[in-house]
Amino acid sequence: xxxxxxxxxxxxxxxxxxxxxxxxxxxxxxxxxxxxxxxxxxxxxxxxxxxxxxxxxxxxxxxxxxxxxxxxxxxxxxxxxxxxxxxxxxxxxxxxxxxxxxxxxxxxxxxxxxxxxxxxxxxxxxxxxxxxxxxxxxxxxxxxxxxxxxxxxxxxxxxxxxxxxxxxxxxxxxxxxxxxxxxxxxxxxxxxxxxxxxxxxxxxxxxxxxxxxxxxxxxxxxxxxxxxxxxxxxxxxxxxxxxxxxxxxxxxxxxxxxxxxxxxxxxxxxxxxxxxxxxxxxxxxxxxxxxxxxxxx
Amino acid sequence: xxxxxxxxxxxxxxxxxxxxxxxxxxxxxxxxxxxxxxxxxxxxxxxxxxxxxxxxxxxxxxxxxxxxxxxxxxxxxxxxxxxxxxxxxxxxxxxxxxxxxxxxxxxxxxxxxxxxxxxxxxxxxxxxxxxxxxxxxxxxxxxxxxxxxxxxxxxxxxxxxxxxxxxxxxxxxxxxxxxxxxxxxxxxxxxxxxxxxxxxxxxxxxxxxxxxxxxxxxxxxxxxxxxxxxxxxxxxxxxxxxxxxxxxxxxxxxxxxxxxxxxxxxxxxxxxxxxxxxxxxxxxxxxxxxxxxxxxxxxxxxxxxxxxxxxxxxxxxxxxxxxxxxxxxxxxxxxxxxxxxxxxxxxxxxxxxxxxxxxxxxxxxxxxxxxxxxxxxxxxxxxxxxxxxxxxxxxxxxxxxxxxxxxxxxxxxxxxxxxxxxxxxxxxxxxxxxxxxxxxxxxxxxxxxx
Numbered sequence: 001x002x003x004x005x006x007x008x009x010x011x012x013x014x015x016x017x018x019x020x021x022x023x024x025x026x027x028x029x030x031x032x033x034x035x036x037x038x039x040x041x042x043x044x045x046x047x048x049x050x051x052x053x054x055x056x057x058x059x060x061x062x063x064x065x066x067x068x069x070x071x072x073x074x075x076x077x078x079x080x081x082x083x084x085x086x087x088x089x090x091x092x093x094x095x096x097x098x099x100x101x102x103x104x105x106x107x108x109x110x111x112x113x114x115x116x117x118x119x120x121x122x123x124x125x126x127x128x129x130x131x132x133x134x135x136x137x138x139x140x141x142x143x144x145x146x147x148x149x150x151x152x153x154x155x156x157x158x159x160x161x162x163x164x165x166x167x168x169x170x171x172x173x174x175x176x177x178x179x180x181x182x183x184x185x186x187x188x189x190x191x192x193x194x195x196x197x198x199x200x201x202x203x204x205x206x207x208x209x210x211x212x213x214x215x216x217x218x219x220x221x222x223x224x225x226x227x228x229x230x231x232x233x234x235x236x237x238x239x240x241x242x243x244x245x246x247x248x249x250x251x252x253x254x255x256x257x258x259x260x261x262x263x264x265x266x267x268x269x270x271x272x273x274x275x276x277x278x279x280x281x282x283x284x285x286x287x288x289x290x291x292x293x294x295x296x297x
Numbered sequence: 298x299x300x301x302x303x304x305x306x307x308x309x310x311x312x313x314x315x316x317x318x319x320x321x322x323x324x325x326x327x328x329x330x331x332x333x334x335x336x337x338x339x340x341x342x343x344x345x346x347x348x349x350x351x352x353x354x355x356x357x358x359x360x361x362x363x364x365x366x367x368x369x370x371x372x373x374x375x376x377x378x379x380x381x382x383x384x385x386x387x388x389x390x391x392x393x394x395x396x397x398x399x400x401x402x403x404x405x406x407x408x409x410x411x412x413x414x415x416x417x418x419x420x421x422x423x424x425x426x427x428x429x430x431x432x433x434x435x436x437x438x439x440x441x442x443x444x445x446x447x448x449x450x451x452x453x454x455x456x457x458x459x460x461x462x463x464x465x466x467x468x469x470x471x472x473x474x475x476x477x478x479x480x481x482x483x484x485x486x487x488x489x490x491x492x493x494x495x496x497x498x499x500x501x502x503x504x505x506x507x508x509x510x511x512x513x514x515x516x517x518x519x520x521x522x523x524x525x526x527x528x529x530x531x532x533x534x535x536x537x538x539x540x541x542x543x544x545x546x547x548x549x550x551x552x553x554x555x556x557x558x559x560x561x562x563x564x565x566x567x568x569x570x571x572x573x574x575x576x577x578x579x580x581x582x583x584x585x586x587x588x589x590x591x592x593x594x595x596x597x598x599x600x601x602x603x604x605x606x607x608x609x610x611x612x613x614x615x616x617x618x619x620x621x622x623x624x625x626x627x628x629x630x631x632x633x634x635x636x637x638x639x640x641x642x643x644x645x646x647x648x649x650x651x652x653x654x655x656x657x658x659x660x661x662x663x664x665x666x667x668x669x670x671x672x673x674x675x676x677x678x679x680x681x682x683x684x685x686x687x688x689x690x691x692x693x694x695x696x697x698x699x700x701x702x703x704x705x706x707x708x709x710x711x712x713x714x715x716x717x718x719x720x721x722x723x724x725x726x727x728x729x730x731x732x733x734x735x736x737x738x739x740x741x742x743x744x745x746x747x
Binding site: 046047048133134135136140141144150152155156157242243244245246247257260261262263 | 394398401402404405426510511513515570571583588702704705708712713715716718719720721722745
């Protein structure tokens with residue numbers, strides 16, 4: 001009996017030992033900053049002077065800040081469009097790559113679609129900025145031959161956010177393609193054979209068989225892409241710096257501006273808390289809603 | 298201009314709890330700064346002995362050429378002090394606000410440098426936050442005479458608060474009009490007069506604009522950053538802030554007139570390409586490639602031109618509307634109030650801002666030397682033909698307006714101007730909104746300063 005207890009105790013210790021590093025990292029880099037952000041959100045803190053408690057003033061300011069509504073609207077639009085495009089295009093590319101093609105072409109296509117994921121966003125953004133320049137860019141250069149007037153891709157409110165979305169999707173669609181491809185390859189071939197025997201055409205098999213069986217992967221892609229897009233920062237900074245005006249500024253960029261440019265650390269923390277709550281609620285909503293449309297075999 | 302007393306600036310220490318959390322998260326060097334700080338006053342100390350051991354950290358900015366100059370200065374310093382390790386925390390600079398933000402964040406995280414290299418744009422912030430100490434006692438005991446005679450008083454004045462000099466200027470920059478001599482020759486256009494006007498400028502820009510679509514050559518590339526746009530305000534007798542640097546001046550009709558003029562260059566007249574580009578040096582690349590015939594810049598673009606072996610250019614003063622005026626900003630070295638090695642730091646500053654460093658900078662085309670003697674040297678005057686106009690511009694230049702919240706002021710202005718240049722908001726409406734926002738920001742800044 002004593003030996004059993006001793007072994008259990010040793011196993012527990014080993015468990016704590018393995019969990020320890022992750023737990024420590026979580027405490028220092030996630031939980032600690034989270035608690036600090038909540039505490040700082042009740043203060044005025046300009047980084048160089050000591051924090052001064054100001055109660056709920058920062059939260060009251062949230063409701064009086066017209067820029068906050070704009071950046072939240074931009075973020076919501078960016079997230080919705082990016083999720084829809086990344087997931088649907090990822091699905092289309094995965095299906096295309098999963099066709100019976102010569103192995104070399106298949107690998108070449110997969111690599112080509114996935115390659116942007118490996119490229120640093122800042123490098124990619126430099127190239128895209130050059131392509132998108134209104135007067136000297138390559139995109140408008142070719143559009144000129146079709147008598148299209150120069151478009152301010154990155155400098156007009158109508159196009160700036162769409163341009164950032166386009167670059168984000170180009171950069172990240174390879175990831176959703178890869179996960180979807182893995183999901184496609186996990187669907188047993190016998191199911192398709194059975195469908196064919198039952199007289200189902202390809203299009204029917206796709207919507208009645210492929211899509212339902214891919215829903216767990218699609219849920220994963222939607223969740224991950226949504227969380228990432230709600231926190232998008234680098235592509236926007238590099239491409240438009242949030243402009244023109246606030247036309248493409250995201251919430252996270254606004255938090256950064258307030259915290260490290262205007263040094264309103266307290267107000268930035270209050271915004272960060274609202275974003276944290278929002279992402280948490282949306283994720284819970286997705287998981288709850290997924291019971292209605294996700295099929296686990 | 299008076300600074301709040303130290304005790305008043307840090308009178309809210311009793312709120313301890315979030316402080317501890319901040320420290321946990323790295324925000325918190327502030328406590329250490331204060332503990333160290335007690336911000337001892339500067340005192341003239343004798344030069345430390347040559348066998349002094351120690352370490353100095355320099356918070357520094359620039360590009361590869363600047364790095365060369367600093368490395369050479371540090372090497373000279375190490376010949377005198379071989380046992381002192383100097384770490385140059387070199388930051389490739391994109392904009393002054395970003396550089397200033399980086400400095401503040403680093404100081405707040407408890408890693409204050411021993412020396413700070415900063416420009417006019419960040420000078421008042423570093424002084425008002427007591428990040429640097431006065432240099433007067435060091436200078437008076439050492440090179441005072443040299444400073445009073447060789448450096449233009451305008452440069453010293455920019456770093457002086459309450460009659461105390463906080464930063465030792467080593468270089469400065471202004472804004473001039475660059476023109477492509479080859480393009481001018483091809484177009485049969487002669488050099489503009491030094492006292493030319495906005496109307497002359499626009500007429501010339503129109504004449505130099507040619508072609509359509511992808512092959513279009515533009516007459517003028519707008520230097521689309523705060524410092525670059527400032528000569529348009531100054532030459533129309535206006536500015537972003539009132540002279541006290543505490544109130545917005547964006548409701549001034551002359552400011553609106555200047556904004557409309559710039560807007561017209563892009564939209565109505567089509568002589569300037571879309572200026573919005575987060576890389577402020579992009580315009581100089583286009584200028585060197587001949588895509589634009591004129592642009593605005595200080596002395597710093599010349600290093601790009603040299604690197605690309607481009608020499609078909611010259612400079613002319615900024616055109617005037619109400620007055621002939623351009624902008625200038627200086628860069629200088631200061632001793633951190635947090636350093637324990639003030640005398641050693643001063644010895645390093647003497648090398649960093651030495652005549653050797655300035656001569657090397659003059660040769661590389663980095664900036665305009667602070668010392669008149671170097672600015673009149675053959676190395677500096679070698680190119681372009683009218684290089685002497687750079688130093689002469691100090692006689693009619695005004696310093697860039699740089700309150701302690703400079704970064705915020707610049708961002709408010711540029712954000713609203715972006716909408717104007719994109720032709721989405723009328724200049725009147727944009728300036729009205731910018732004025733309201735800036736007024737609010739300046740009031741908040743004033744309240745915090747008190």
